[in-house]
């Protein structure tokens with residue numbers, strides 16, 4: 001149960017090795033239980049080790065975003081072991097836009113994780129939170145969801161879908177005790193973006209994490225990270241297409 | 251009906267099915283068909299945190315269990331009887347409740363389930379001392395009568411301060427006190443210094459039946475910790491021209507949406523300053539109605555809304571006499587954290603009772619209303635928790651919304667004993683609350 005001061009007891013991270021996800025858990029500092037759901041790997045074990053001293057119980061659970069049939073069972077098992085206060089959906093892949101344009105199958109393969117798998121986990125998580133009558137769902141979207149641009153519109157399309165799902169859930173869950181926050185980070189320096197040229201307003205995982213933790217405490221529906229992106233994206237979304245095209249964003 | 255529930259502090263939220271019951275039979279049926287997330291009884295929801303909530307489960311509304319029978323000083327009431335109504339009823343017969351909290355908008359079962367204390371704890375103890383029997387539907391669906399000494403005393407004492415987790419209390423029998431009037435004789439004395447105030451309160455232990463102090467937690471123009479001691483007795487003769495019972499008034503109300511920032515340190519400071527000036531005038535044997543003496547805040551409906559969307563937490567702890575310095579430390583720490591307390595109340599406690607989860611123990615109890623949105627509060631209260639626990643003190647579950655499982659385990663050394671009785675009374679695990687989950691009250695003592 002969350003405390004009256006916004007303290008969190010338990011967090012489930014879907015995409016258990018995600019650098020942003022692990023930083024979010026550190027920022028929330030759950031007092032009782034952490035569950036990292038992900039594909040077994042050295043990264044997943046390392047994430048568990050890094051969080052080991054934070055809470056009395058830190059578990060890893062096998063979870064593959066592509067194995068849709070297993071999602072219901074896996075999440076129900078985790079909730080069956082005790083309430084979960086916050087579910088963070090961080091599983092996603094960025095992929096390579098240049099490849100996507102020549103290999104549509106690779107593009108769809110990316111969306112099967114970044115949209116389909118993440119959406120499936122979000123819907124199962126939402127249903128379980130609703131049953132327990134309290135809790136918070138955090139969905140990692142992206143500024144790429146805000147307006148498609150040549151550099152990453154395939155990934156952006158998957159995040160747009162997930163973003164819409166999150167905002168829709170947020171409304172649909174009104175009155176159920178469950179809140180939803182859609183987080184839209186800009187360029188974050190993690191292994192996902194390693195080797196790529198940094199975009200303006202680049203940031204780090206701990207900044208995204210602090211903003212996310214605060215947004216959850218304040219029950220905000222949408223949060224940008226870093227915060228000024230809210231205004232930047234506000235402007236970018238409002239730009240007429242001919243001007244937008246001439247921006248050096250690709 | 252699926253309903254979003256919160257405590258009086260409005261800082262914790264969950265959604266449950268609220269089911270009104272009309273009689274004991276309906277309670278038994280609910281217990282027998284309990285859903286996986288369980289059942290919990292709720293009274294008026296005046297506990298500050300998540301004690302009366304049960305996210306995803308059933309919450310029983312006991313308002314219809316409202317019979318009252320009076321025989322001499324023996325009073326038998328349904329669980330849902332509201333204290334304000336009961337007091338009216340009793341005063342008409344020259345009787346009064348043995349113990350009352352600072353609000354009359356509570357149910358009698360709520361008073362028993364949290365073992366409420368009043369301004370007379372140092373003389374009369376808490377509610378549990380005055381209950382002669384309770385009827386309770388336990389986790390097997392059996393309706394049982396429990397008493398403090400003969401009929402399953404362990405189950406009785408586990409249910410007093412049992413936070414609704416041993417069963418649904420359906421009726422309570424207690425001994426009322428006889429009072430000569432519906433008025434109080436009140437003496438107020440201001441002190442500019444916390445030490446002097448505490449010394450005077452220690453001395454008042456022997457003389458005064460009711461005793462309490464309000465403390466200025468901000469000290470806008472005076473020292474932090476200046477305070478006003480108020481002692482009282484029931485006024486002897488009926489007061490000329492006074493009503494037998496306080497009449498309900500139209501109550502001013504705080505609007506639903508108040509921006510979180512309204513309660514700044516300055517405005518709380520101004521309130522504390524005003525209180526000091528208005529109530530701080532020395533008075534001796536002033537006559538006040540029972541209502542205005544015991545339940546002054548009941549005059550303002552929904553005053554808890556003033557804390558805005560983030561709500562408030564009430565932080566109430568007790569420390570033994572040999573750790574009285576913790577009171578001053580707590581006031582200083584909270585001032586340093588810029589966490590102004592609207593209302594700060596200091597009381598003396600006498601001996602506790604046999605209930606393993608009962609809060610009072612001999613010593614000092616301090617209660618502070620704090621804005622939950624203050625970002626420094628979690629760290630400050632965590633520090634204070636350790637100081638209180640290291641001093642052998644503990645925190646009040648009926649007010650709590652922030653503690654962790656460890657703090658309960660340390661503060662309530664008889665938790666293990668209570669768990670054993672609870673498991674016996676509720677072998678299938680029917681009764682649950684959000685507080686129960688947050689504080690892992692059911693889990694084995696050492697994980």
Ligand SMILES: Cc1cc2nc3c(=O)[nH]c(=O)nc-3n(C[C@H](O)[C@H](O)[C@H](O)COP(=O)(O)OP(=O)(O)OC[C@H]3O[C@@H](n4cnc5c(N)ncnc54)[C@H](O)[C@@H]3O)c2cc1C
Pocket residue numbers: 258290291292293294295296297298301302312329330350351352353355356357358359360361363364365366367368369412413414415417418419420547648649683
């Ligand atoms: C302004 C104010 C002043 C207060 N002053 C004091 C004070 O001076 N001293 C003090 O001790 N407390 C004080 N309190 C706290 C209050 O007295 C307790 O929280 C009391 O339990 C509230 O009663 P309720 O009917 O609202 O119970 P709720 O808040 O609805 O429930 C409290 C607990 O009792 C259980 N419960 C309720 N009904 C039943 C039942 N039928 N069977 C089994 N369990 C049940 C619930 O499950 C829950 O755990 C104050 C509260 C306020 C708002």
Ligand SMILES: NC(=O)c1ccc[n+]([C@@H]2O[C@H](COP(=O)([O-])OP(=O)(O)OC[C@H]3O[C@@H](n4cnc5c(N)ncnc54)[C@H](OP(=O)(O)O)[C@@H]3O)[C@@H](O)[C@H]2O)c1
Pocket residue numbers: 014015016017018019020021038039041043044063064065066089090091092093094113140141142143184185186187188189190191192193
């Ligand atoms: N970094 C950025 O600039 C940025 C910006 C905006 C949004 N985001 C979003 O933020 C989230 C976290 O990203 P990050 O920066 O923390 O990168 P990350 O460390 O690479 O995290 C991505 C996570 O997705 C998991 N994942 C990938 N495929 C999976 C599958 N089939 N099944 C289960 N899990 C799978 C990865 O697990 P494995 O270890 O098993 O691969 C990893 O835990 C992602 O949704 C990302 O799209 C990132």
